[in-house]
Amino acid sequence: MPEARISWRGFTMNRRTVAMVEAAEQLYHSKFAILQGSYNAGGVDASAGTHDGGGAVDVDVRTKSAAQRVAVVKALRQVGFAAWLRTPAQGNWPYHVHAIAVGDKDLSRGAAIQVVEYHRKRNGLANRGPDDGPPGYYGMTWELYLKAHPPKEPVPDSTISLAAMEYARTHDAMTGVWGADRARVIAWAAHPRVGAITKAETVPAAGVPWHLHFQRVIRKVQLHFKLEVTGIFNTAVAGVMKRYGYKIVA
Template identity: 50%
Template structure:
């Protein structure tokens, strides 16, 4: 058991982010740079996590305009067919965005098709749109237990502890590489497992969901593992594709497992960390 409190010793192990693109275009200019407006990164990332797993082509509320601008920019680069410029960030748009990321030199999880701040800012610089509501995951932080989280995930975890009054114990952090027992969900950022020993698991899951995690209580009956809470930070731009799929399942009211069973956790409004902070 590896115990940490909200004030655990932390060691910064990496810096985050990529320098933004150069200053905006001349306001007197004509063409795309003068008319493209802005793209809300929060909306785009939420759509990129949810849309590929929907059974239909519905638009994430409020995301259509921003997603369409991203799709138009990808289409202008010959990466996306015009018929997919529709405001729905489905698999074709994910594939096109991954190609764009690779064209910038990204690879691995950094080229999964999930827009990050650096690539989206660069795309906006080319297409003439500004990026608003940027998501910052922060640098990697090593906890006293040895587990690693990015700063955004750590802040979310600590807030869940605070609002629940539960001192939670991390049993697995993020960026763990290929862990066979995790099916790839902990390969990237935003992933955390928490012990349920001696705590009210449902209350803890509710608090984690309230601050922006897709979280579930995993029981021994569900798989070959010890009972625990599994959580993925919604809209964390470092998450692995397997974790993205679980977030999509959460939005669809499912348990995030291969069974695709209904979600049996506490019902709360599904929000991101950024939305939670604005509502405090």
Template identity: 50%
Template sequence: MASVTKTRTAATRLLTAVAVLSGLVLSAAQAHAATPTPPAGESSATATVLPVVDMEATVLAAQIDPRRADSTQTPGAHDSVLAVEQALQARGFLAAQWVDGYFGTSTTTAYAAYQRSLGFSGLDANGLPGVTSLTSLGQGRYTLTRTIGPGAKLQRDGYTVNTRTQNMLTEAERLLGFHLTLDQGSYNPGGDPTSAGTHDGGGVVDINVDGMTSATRNNVALVLRQVGFAAWVRNPTQGNWPWHIHAAAINDTDLATQAQNQTGDYYLGLNGLANHGADDGPRITIQTWEQYQRTH
């Protein structure tokens, strides 16, 4: 009888051990199934989350930073610009010493070279990031958020503008309560020598002010600034032109280099002219069209 009891006890212990072992094997299998599988060729130890590049902030920095007299960085753009510069360095377009989160002239030159390597030329390779080149550059290195673009070209008052500019003008008209008539549009290379190339690309218009009082002209400039234009009332004493309002859409990725310079100067409190005079327009909290849309 004792031997039978011992046999039963041994069997019980064996079954218990088997159950415990089965549980351990099952737990290990469940844990393996719950662990994400890294991309092919990449171990779980090296899998990392890619940085995020804010396109709005990057494009803004590309307009402002090259116009600065020092290396002050555009607020909110450091991490995005740094990721772009690291990608340019990795591809051999930018020296390590310029990878610092400041989108200065060296970064602009490097980015233009990268655009040319993609087959772009002219205004499409002037160093101002566009969504196609920025997406291509970031493959495997960063993800892109807050993408922006000019949209399709269309006609307004007999002049060419892009969809983004048209939408901005339409909103300004809604706020003003009357129609704005253009004297000059965008994509007009060589069309007006007094414009110094600012109208060669997109995002830039001249607005007719015939019949407007001084107060009305200033109010139009104010409203244009509110919706995201760098806008100034121009008078004949400043150049060889009649009274008009000159407006450049901040962060339009089709801006000519000269218009980029104007928007950068606007942020730095200047008048956008060759004399680098103080801004003589109405003062507001500067914002882009996208920033305006998010708050209205």
């Protein structure tokens, strides 16, 4: 199955290639200036068809130092690109880094040949010269990189709105901000570190409206933390949740 194509920073690429470039940018600690993307048949004669399919990207390094240029190549290789620094002495082009995503399903014939040359530690040019980039990454692929560096889980939303809690106290809908915030408060109350309610009490009993159930949960929270029992999510309850890392807003 072909890779899913998207438009990214004004260039057509596939999602796998974009994810790889973004990972390389994180390693380099700065965004790249893209000169050419993928699926660019006939776009640049000097590319020799390597950008006709997917997995290809050129990064502009004209204004970078020699060390920075090597660092760009290294970052791209680290995430699974066959990447080389291209210089004006090698052809009719400016300083740039040419990169082909190893294992891309949409590689053009020319790009696939360059990957083979990369694995043979060559420069991917017509002269078939020795590789002139940082060694040690010839066996890397995007999948191997992801296995060694799994994406971090997104940080859960820990913001609670006092206005939403006031609305949730008298309304049953679970949509909107009040529904989401109410669900966070109830889940927090049932967390083992809190223990104000049991897991079974995270949902109302049959026939009990959500707003009444929420009031009962808040009463149990107030009893648990020895607060004034009102059934209202007030500043005292908010103060307790702050101690657990929650952010309380108006």
